[in-house]
Amino acid sequence: MEMTKVAEAGYDIIGLNISGFQRRLTLENLLFPLKVISSFLSSLRILARFKPQVVVGFGGYASSPITLAAARKKIPILLQEQNSYAGLANKAVAKRAAKICVAYQGMDEFFEPSKIILTGNPIRNLHNTSLSKETSRESFGLQPGKKTILVVGGSLGARTLNETMLQNIERLLLSQYQVLWQTGSFYYNEMLNRTRHFELKNIKLTMFIKNMDKAYTAADVVISRAGALTISELCAVGKAVVFVPSPNVAEDHQTKNAEALASQNAAVLVPDSQAIDQVVDEAFDLLENDEKRKQLEKNCLKLGKPQATDAIVEQIISLAK
Numbered sequence: 001m002e003m004t005k006v007a008e009a010g011y012d013i014i015g016l017n018i019s020g021f022q023r024r025l026t027l028e029n030l031l032f033p034l035k036v037i038s039s040f041l042s043s044l045r046i047l048a049r050f051k052p053q054v055v056v057g058f059g060g061y062a063s064s065p066i067t068l069a070a071a072r073k074k075i076p077i078l079l080q081e082q083n084s085y086a087g088l089a090n091k092a093v094a095k096r097a098a099k100i101c102v103a104y105q106g107m108d109e110f111f112e113p114s115k116i117i118l119t120g121n122p123i124r125n126l127h128n129t130s131l132s133k134e135t136s137r138e139s140f141g142l143q144p145g146k147k148t149i150l151v152v153g154g155s156l157g158a159r160t161l162n163e164t165m166l167q168n169i170e171r172l173l174l175s176q177y178q179v180l181w182q183t184g185s186f187y188y189n190e191m192l193n194r195t196r197h198f199e200l201k202n203i204k205l206t207m208f209i210k211n212m213d214k215a216y217t218a219a220d221v222v223i224s225r226a227g228a229l230t231i232s233e234l235c236a237v238g239k240a241v242v243f244v245p246s247p248n249v250a251e252d253h254q255t256k257n258a259e260a261l262a263s264q265n266a267a268v269l270v271p272d273s274q275a276i277d278q279v280v281d282e283a284f285d286l287l288e289n290d291e292k293r294k295q296l297e298k299n300c301l302k303l304g305k306p307q308a309t310d311a312i313v314e315q316i317i318s319l320a321k
Contacts, residue, residue: 018061036065043069053104053320054078058099059087071096072080076319080312082121082228085256086110098319101312103232103301104260104307119312120305121232126213127306136218140210142178147287149179150219155208157184158225160244160275162191168280169198177287178202181216182209221286221293223279226258226269232308234267238301240269240293243280244275 005286006013007139016039041064042082047055055070057079067089068078076112077097079090084104086094091110094100101113101119108116108205117292123154134144142148153161163173172179184192188207195205209215216222217236224230226245234241243261245254261267270278307309 005241007096014042014046016062016065018065039065039105040069044072047073047075051080054160054316056080056316057090057093058082058221059090061089062091064089066095067093074124074314076311077321080119080121081107081111082232083152083253083257085253087250089254092220099315100219101315102256103228103299103308117311117315118305120308122309122312123229123233123306124238126216126233126237128217131214131217133217136214137178139214140180140206140218142180142218143202146202146289147176149219149221149223149283149287150178150215151181151223152209152215152230153182153225154227154230155184157182157187158244158246159187160246161223161225161279162187164223164244164275164279166191166194167276169195169203171280172203173198173201175202175284177284178204180204180206180209180215182206186207194209216255221283224287226254228253228257229291232258232305233259233306235261235300236306238297238304239310240286241300242270243267244266244279245269245271253286261300261303264303266296266303268296 003013003015046066046177047069052075054069055078056281057077057149059081071093077093078096079094080247081090081100081102083088085249086107094111097115097268098117099117101117102122103119103244105118151161151165159309165181179202183205185207197225212233216239219239222239224234224242224243225243226243240271243258244259258267262269268282270282286296
C-alpha cells in the first residue's frame, strides 16, 4: 500500500526485495536468506547515496534491512513500536537503536528502559469540533436520534466481523439500534449479495468509510479488530469498543493489544472464535448500560495520545541535531 500512497503524497519511495519469514516450512523460506542479503546491500547503497542524519524504523520486515544497514554505518536509529508486544524486526535492532518510541507501558520487557519514550502511535487528525452525533449520522444516511453501532474491519475487511453481522442480521434489524457497517473492499460484493433478501432499514452497508472522524462521532459503540493504529485512534476519540483481535497476525499481537485495554477496563475483548455468538450481545449490553459505556469511554480516552506524531518527530529531530 505504501508504494502507492507515499508516491501520491509527493515523496520518493524505493522498494526492497524483502518479504516476511513464514513460520512454517515453505519454498518461499528457501529464498529468504538471499532476499535479506540483497535488501541489506541495497540499503547500504541507499544510505550512501541519501546520506541521512537519522534512520527511523517502524517495524515490519521491510524496516529490518535499512535499520541494520544504518547500524553498520553508525547512523543514529530511532525505532517506533506500535504494538504492546514487540515485533521481531524491532527486537533485532533494538540494542543498536538510540531511542525507541512506544505506544504502551511495560515495554521494558523487550527494550532497554533508558531508550524507551512513551509517545503513542501517530494517527490522522480526527478532532473536528464542528461535528455532532446527529449531523454525523445524517451524513451516512442514518437516523440522527438513534443509538449507533459502528463495525470496522480495515480497508480490506475482516471475514469474522462480516460473518458476525450476517449471522446476527435478523436480531440487528429487529433491534432499536442502527448499524454503520464497513465491509471492506474484499467482502463488499459478497455482503451485498448475501443481504439482498433483507430490507436493511436500520443497517447502512458500505465498502469503505473515508470520513472516519464522522464515523467515530456517529457511533455509540464500535466493533473492531485490534490493530495498533486502530486502537490509537479509538483511544484518541474515547469510544466504547468491542475488540475482536485477528488471530492471523505475527505473535498474536492484536490479542495482546486488546488485552492491554481490557485489563484497564477500557474495552471489551471477544476472541475471534467466539465472535458470532458474543459480539452483538456485548454491543447491545453497552448500548443498554449507559454507565458501563461511559466508563469505558472515559478509561479509553485516558490512554489516548493524540500528540504522538509531534512527540515522535521531536525525538527524530533531536537525534538529527
